[in-house]
Amino acid sequence: xxxxxxxxxxxxxxxxxxxxxxxxxxxxxxxxxxxxxxxxxxxxxxxxxxxxxxxxxxxxxxxxxxxxxxxxxxxxxxxxxxxxxxxxxxxxxxxxxxxxxxxxxxxxxxxxxxxxxxxxxxxxxxxxxxxxxxxxxxxxxxxxxxxxxxxxxxxxxxxxxxxxxxxxxxxxxxxxxxxxxxxxxxxxxxxxxxxxxxxxxxxxxxxxxxxxxxxxxxxxxxxxxxxxxxxxxxxxxxxxxxxxxxxxxxxxxxxxxxxxxxxxxxxxxxxxxxxxxxxxxxxxxxxxxxxxxxxxxxxxxxxxxxxxxxxxxxxxxxxxxxxxxxx
Ligand code: HEM
Numbered sequence: 001x002x003x004x005x006x007x008x009x010x011x012x013x014x015x016x017x018x019x020x021x022x023x024x025x026x027x028x029x030x031x032x033x034x035x036x037x038x039x040x041x042x043x044x045x046x047x048x049x050x051x052x053x054x055x056x057x058x059x060x061x062x063x064x065x066x067x068x069x070x071x072x073x074x075x076x077x078x079x080x081x082x083x084x085x086x087x088x089x090x091x092x093x094x095x096x097x098x099x100x101x102x103x104x105x106x107x108x109x110x111x112x113x114x115x116x117x118x119x120x121x122x123x124x125x126x127x128x129x130x131x132x133x134x135x136x137x138x139x140x141x142x143x144x145x146x147x148x149x150x151x152x153x154x155x156x157x158x159x160x161x162x163x164x165x166x167x168x169x170x171x172x173x174x175x176x177x178x179x180x181x182x183x184x185x186x187x188x189x190x191x192x193x194x195x196x197x198x199x200x201x202x203x204x205x206x207x208x209x210x211x212x213x214x215x216x217x218x219x220x221x222x223x224x225x226x227x228x229x230x231x232x233x234x235x236x237x238x239x240x241x242x243x244x245x246x247x248x249x250x251x252x253x254x255x256x257x258x259x260x261x262x263x264x265x266x267x268x269x270x271x272x273x274x275x276x277x278x279x280x281x282x283x284x285x286x287x288x289x290x291x292x293x294x295x296x297x298x299x300x301x302x303x304x305x306x307x308x309x310x311x312x313x314x315x316x317x318x319x320x321x322x323x324x325x326x327x
Pocket of ligand 1: 054056057058060061064096097098161162163164165170184187188190191193194195196197198200268270
């Protein structure tokens with residue numbers, strides 16, 4: 001009798017922990033539910049990449065910014081409305097974000113095949129993985145089963161780290177999301193591709209501190225180059241549409257980002273800050289000479305990042321249109 005009761009209790013506990021609300025993400029989540037989903041996303045990323053290579057860095061960053069605000073719930077994809085200023089219009093996003101249309105195209109095709117099944121949050125996670133692969137990074141299986149959030153607030157984008165952050169601030173910002181300093185160092189390597197608007201770093205060129213105009217941690221030659229790319233007008237303002245590549249090979253996913261840091265050509269204060277302490281410098285030195293070691297650590301950190309505060313089971317919804325919360 002006692003054994004039977006214990007068995008019943010064990011089954012009840014096991015059932016509770018495997019109920020839909022507790023369900024974790026799962027590789028192959030759409031294998032039966034929507035078998036063509038992954039292929040459609042890959043095709044859309046590839047098609048867009050052929051037209052504009054900047055789509056790949058754009059999608060990787062989009063996923064990062066989604067995950068750091070209310071978890072990876074696709075809330076960055078939602079448009080603002082007259083009564084709600086959404087994440088997409090928060091200060092770190094706005095005109096610097098690109099790639100949302102790729103998610104819309106994939107979503108439209110997927111909805112036509114399997115309606116109401118694949119979340120926008122998952123589409124974004126697959127698209128970020130495909131963007132890493134298409135630029136030469138390692139492949140990984142994406143755990144899926146995320147649900148879409150129903151809240152998106154511009155004010156919450158303060159959770160996204162700023163390019164002016166020092167090492168402690170960066171470490172804290174990642175720790176707030178359950179990521180380690182090691183994860184942060186590996187993930188920062190995403191800046192090996194893509195571009196930046198001048199306005200994201202011109203403080204390092206023109207008004208760094210009360211004692212020095214130019215950031216002493218920035219290579220003077222590189223600073224000169226950046227000033228040419230990002231000139232000030234007669235009022236001392238820099239055109240907010242101007243952009244520079246973050247790397248000499250802006251569409252190749254390799255570890256040259258870490259080599260740049262030793263040459264003091266990291267674009268942001270937050271990039272160069274990785275050399276501020278011995279423990280992070282050691283990692284930067286390893287990644288600078290060992291691309292594969294970085295790629296492997298990057299993948300592990302991405303898999304972790306892509307599971308921040310996800311909604312699963314019955315939580316949230318499967319949005320019909322990634323830009324609009326379901327009525
Ligand atoms: C460590 C803290 C980080 C800071 C402070 C930061 C900041 C920034 C800033 C300011 C830009 C330039 C945006 C613009 O002006 O156009 C940028 C670009 C980018 N970031 Fe980060 N970032 C960080 C971490 C990450 C992470 C973790 C990822 C992805 C895993 C990432 C991926 C990217 C990519 C791919 C771009 C290029 C975007 C494009 O070309 O459209 N960043 N980042």
